[in-house]
Amino acid sequence: MLTTKLILIVLLIGANAFFVASEFSLVRVRTSRIDQLIAEGNKKAASAKKVITKLDSYLSTTQLGITVISLVLGWLGEPTLRVIFNPLLDKLHVPHTLSHVVTFIISFLIITFFSVVVGELAPKNIAIQKAEDIVLFVAKPLIFFNKLMFPFTWTLNQSSRFVTKALGYDITSDHEITHSEEELRIILSESLKSGEINQSEYKYVNNIFEFDNRIAKEIMVPRTEVVTVDKSDRIEDLIQLAQKEKYTRYPVTDGDKDNIIGVINMKEVLTDYVAAPEVRKDALIDPYINPIIHVIETVPIQGILARMQKDNTHMAVLLDEYGGTAGIITVEDILEEIVGEIRDEFDTDEVPLxxxxxxxxxxxxxxxxxxxxxxxxxxxxxxxxxxxxxxxxxxxxxxxxxxxxxxxxxxxxxxxxxxxxxxxxxxxxxxxxxxxx
Missing domain, CATH: 3.30.465.10 (Uridine Diphospho-n-acetylenolpyruvylglucosamine Reductase; domain 3)
Structure with missing residues (x-):
């Protein structure tokens, strides 16, 4: 009989460890990771998804299990251990009234120690570090136990919602854990320190956060540095300019830089020139002028990027508040805000900012x-x-x-x-x- 009770105590501590590990792993695991495992065909992940999408219900199940087990351990543990220690105290001739107090204290300390260390702290630490593995392991047993104890967990959840609403809080049962931008930055920083992501990945994601706060004039090529051609120029003039500047695209002006009417892509010009030698160098560039978009210089860069994608263009003219040309911006300028400087074979003389x-x-x-x-x-x-x-x-x-x-x-x-x-x-x-x- 004593052996049976000791085995039962061990099983109860193990069951407590199961529910504690379940509770912490459910809170810790990332929903996105479970979705990824489902996409990869992991059969256990489907059960895990079912559990974490009804988090409140299954957390109540784990808490109910922990509470019931703790009560049973307290009821069973002290009398069982008293049977073990009483003969020892009798041999030491400890008075009966004192031996009852001593055995109670010893039994309480032993049960508490194993219950806290083995049944709570150890499984908690393991669940925090291995949340994904634990959730996949406990999902199906939790589903079964939740169905078995549904009347009790439902009553507990409804009572909990009543109390929280009475206190002025409105907590829904289905919720997703979301993070603010600052929280995500902290998570990224911690991931970098732990080696989960490398320095380049950290830099790219941080740049994306900054990307949303930038406006076009902050990254534009200013008017004074814009290299243009005039609509009256000839193909020969354009080729000579390209040999010197080595750009692919050139804004086209009608008089001065405040009146940019389009953009020329050197690929089109050179493709025709190579394919059709009869094209005269003294011909005007007018047939190669493509439309260019004009936007105010204070527009956010994510807005101008969307406009460029919609209009299939790689360059835009930025206007100041008076309608004059403030500068130009290219898709490369925008991408460099995320990935850093992009240099091609013609940028050998370019120096860092x-x-x-x-x-x-x-x-x-x-x-x-x-x-x-x-x-x-x-x-x-x-x-x-x-x-x-x-x-x-x-x-x-x-x-x-x-x-x-x-x-x-x-x-x-x-x-x-x-x-x-x-x-x-x-x-x-x-x-x-x-x-x-």
């Missing part, structure tokens, strides 16, 4: 955004009128010229190169700390 020369010493392209400079240097430049570091320098000194230095906080910004009144590069160094005398 940010060059690190040494410790606290950088050469910045004047087009680098102020917010990126703030992140890089951990400073707080603030100016709502301009977006780039070159523009900010011009606001600090109206007669800015090459070699001028603008100090800000712990850094000095020196104009490294200019073209007319346009800042090209900025040399940034940290101020030298003067040792106290």
């Amino acid at each position: 940010i060059q690190k020369v040494g410790e606290n010493h950088y050469i910045l392209d004047a087009k680098v955004l102020i917010e990126d400079v703030n992140d890089l240097l951990a400073i707080g430049i603030s100016d709502e009128e301009v977006d780039t570091i070159g523009g900010w320098l011009l606001t600090q000194k109206y007669d800015l010229k090459k070699g001028d230095v603008v100090p800000f906080q712990s850094y000095e910004f020196k104009v490294a190169d200019m073209e007319g009144s346009h800042v090209l590069y900025v040399d940034v160094t940290k101020k030298q700390e003067v040792a106290p005398q």
Whole structure:
């Protein structure tokens, strides 16, 4: 009889471990991962999906199981262990009234220890680390137990909803765990630290979050750097320009850059020129001019990308608030916001926007955004009128010229190169700390 009770105690602790592991694994497992396993044909995943889609019901089942087992262990454990320890205390001639207290305390501590450690803490830790495997293992037994105990779990759930509503909360039984953008960033960071994703994957996903906050003028090619052709130019002029600039597409103007009427793709021109030698170099480029879209410079880049995809175009003209040309934007400019700089075989002389020369010493392209400079240097430049570091320098000194230095906080910004009144590069160094005398 004693052996039977001891075996029953062990089984009860094991059953408690089962329900504890089930509870934590259900909360921890990712629905997307179970969906993936179903798509791969995993038969156990279908049962797991059924369980996690009715989470409240099955959590009630696990909690009911844990509660009932704890009550039975308390009822069965102390008397069983007392039978073991009483003879030992009798041999030690412990008074009967004291031996009852001693056996109760010893039995309580032993049952509590094994129940907490083996029946709760250990399965909890395992379930947290192996949530997917545990859910697949426990799904079918949980479904069976849920059907068996349905009247009790249904009553408990309805009572719970009544109490939560009385307290002013409205909790539905079917819910999905969602994460805010900041929570997803934290999850990504933790995944990077644990090695689940690599640095490139982390960078791409973070860039996608930033992508939604960017507007077109922040990544455009400014008007001063746009290379154009005029509609009156000849094919010979276009070929000479392409040999020098090595671009695939060129905006076409009708007079000046404020009146861009289309875009020419050099592939079309050269394909016809190679296939039909009779095409004269002195012919006008007019037949090769394709339409180009015009949008305000403050449009979000995800909006302009959608417009480009709809109109099957790779380039758009950005207009300022007065209707003049602010610059152009290409599909490559947009993609680089996600994947980083894209260079082809003609970009060998292209330099990065940010060059690190040494410790606290950088050469910045004047087009680098102020917010990126703030992140890089951990400073707080603030100016709502301009977006780039070159523009900010011009606001600090109206007669800015090459070699001028603008100090800000712990850094000095020196104009490294200019073209007319346009800042090209900025040399940034940290101020030298003067040792106290």
